[in-house]
Amino acid sequence: MHSQLSPTPFLPTRAVIRSIIPMSTDNYLFQFRIDEPGDLVNCAPGQFVQLWIPGAGEAPISVCSGEIDGVLELCVRKTGRVTDALFNLNEGDWVGIRGPYGTGFPVDEYRGKDLVLIAGGLGIAPVRSLLQYVLNHREEFGKLTLIYGMRHSQQLLFRQELKVLLRRQDMHVYIAAEEVVGPDLPSVSWQLGRVTDMIKLAEIDEGFLSAICGPPVMYKFVVAELLKKGLKDNNIWLSLERHMKCAVGKCGHCFVGGTFTCREGPVFRMDTLRFLPEVIECS
Numbered sequence: 001m002h003s004q005l006s007p008t009p010f011l012p013t014r015a016v017i018r019s020i021i022p023m024s025t026d027n028y029l030f031q032f033r034i035d036e037p038g039d040l041v042n043c044a045p046g047q048f049v050q051l052w053i054p055g056a057g058e059a060p061i062s063v064c065s066g067e068i069d070g071v072l073e074l075c076v077r078k079t080g081r082v083t084d085a086l087f088n089l090n091e092g093d094w095v096g097i098r099g100p101y102g103t104g105f106p107v108d109e110y111r112g113k114d115l116v117l118i119a120g121g122l123g124i125a126p127v128r129s130l131l132q133y134v135l136n137h138r139e140e141f142g143k144l145t146l147i148y149g150m151r152h153s154q155q156l157l158f159r160q161e162l163k164v165l166l167r168r169q170d171m172h173v174y175i176a177a178e179e180v181v182g183p184d185l186p187s188v189s190w191q192l193g194r195v196t197d198m199i200k201l202a203e204i205d206e207g208f209l210s211a212i213c214g215p216p217v218m219y220k221f222v223v224a225e226l227l228k229k230g231l232k233d234n235n236i237w238l239s240l241e242r243h244m245k246c247a248v249g250k251c252g253h254c255f256v257g258g259t260f261t262c263r264e265g266p267v268f269r270m271d272t273l274r275f276l277p278e279v280i281e282c283s
């Protein structure tokens with residue numbers, strides 16, 4: 001499932017914006033049509049691409065779609081130079097995309113096992129690519145639980161998709177916010193609290209494997225709860241974001257604890273991170 005680097009890793013391919021779907025005030029889902037996807041067709045859930053906006057620069061963005069068949073989806077937060085420039089574009093405009101890069105989630109290890117996917121905030125973007133993959137091959141996986149948390153209910157992304165998921169009989173979905181407000185609440189079964197509270201509630205045992213992506217502050221607490229449920233370090237995978245520039249192990253921007261996170265990450269297994277205390281705070 002893991003793809004090889006393109007023989008021309010610095011060369012972006014042209015991607016035309018097919019549609020722009022607002023998800024919240026500062027998070028939009030961009031769907032791109034890519035006529036020459038190259039290695040992108042072999043993209044594994046959890047990998048990322050380098051998004052290039054001419055005149056603005058490049059930024060790493062997680063692939064958000066399960067399998068890429070001419071259309072690539074990226075869920076982007078407007079946060080700085082490159083993402084601001086993307087938000088100024090319209091349908092029909094083009095950008096450059098190179099990749100995919102990094103390690104993805106270990107789909108082959110997950111196959112046949114019970115799975116808990118845990119996302120905090122925008123961490124839902126790479127988790128969604130794995131979720132879509134699992135749902136497209138549902139009979140190949142065991143029990144499936146999705147836990148998705150955010151600070152405020154208005155930050156919920158993929159609202160319509162989650163409503164559909166909540167009705168499925170073959171998975172459990174927990175959606176948690178620390179603050180739930182608003183007259184326009186959809187028929188989403190909100191839980192008040194954090195993802196860690198949802199892990200306590202969920203029927204997860206030592207047989208589960210996990211995939212986690214969220215803000216760095218979340219990891220220590222999520223891992224601690226999973227360990228209490230009986231999971232071992234080698235059943236826990238986390239996707240980590242570091243500052244990146246080249247994405248191919250050349251510039252050193254992402255180098256931490258002797259590791260190029262652009263090449264050896266962003267997805268790491270927890271037992272390997274125990275030896276990289278600078279990457280996340282391990283208890």
Ligand SMILES: Cc1cc2nc3c(=O)[nH]c(=O)nc-3n(C[C@H](O)[C@H](O)[C@H](O)COP(=O)(O)OP(=O)(O)OC[C@H]3O[C@@H](n4cnc5c(N)ncnc54)[C@H](O)[C@@H]3O)c2cc1C
Nearest residue numbers: 048059060061062075076077080081082083125241242266
């Ligand atoms: C593997 C990976 C996957 C990612 N996936 C996604 C994704 O799916 N969606 C998404 O939206 N983002 C994602 N990101 C994050 C995204 O790459 C960063 O937010 C990126 O910096 C955006 O680029 P920008 O040019 O728009 O913002 P920048 O201009 O780089 O600004 C980003 C933030 O850094 C601050 N900043 C900029 N320059 C400085 C400085 N000199 N000193 C201090 N602060 C500064 C800005 O104020 C802003 O808050 C991912 C990152 C990685 C590494």
Ligand code: FES
Nearest residue numbers: 245247251252262
């Ligand atoms: S981003 Fe350049 S070495 Fe990793």
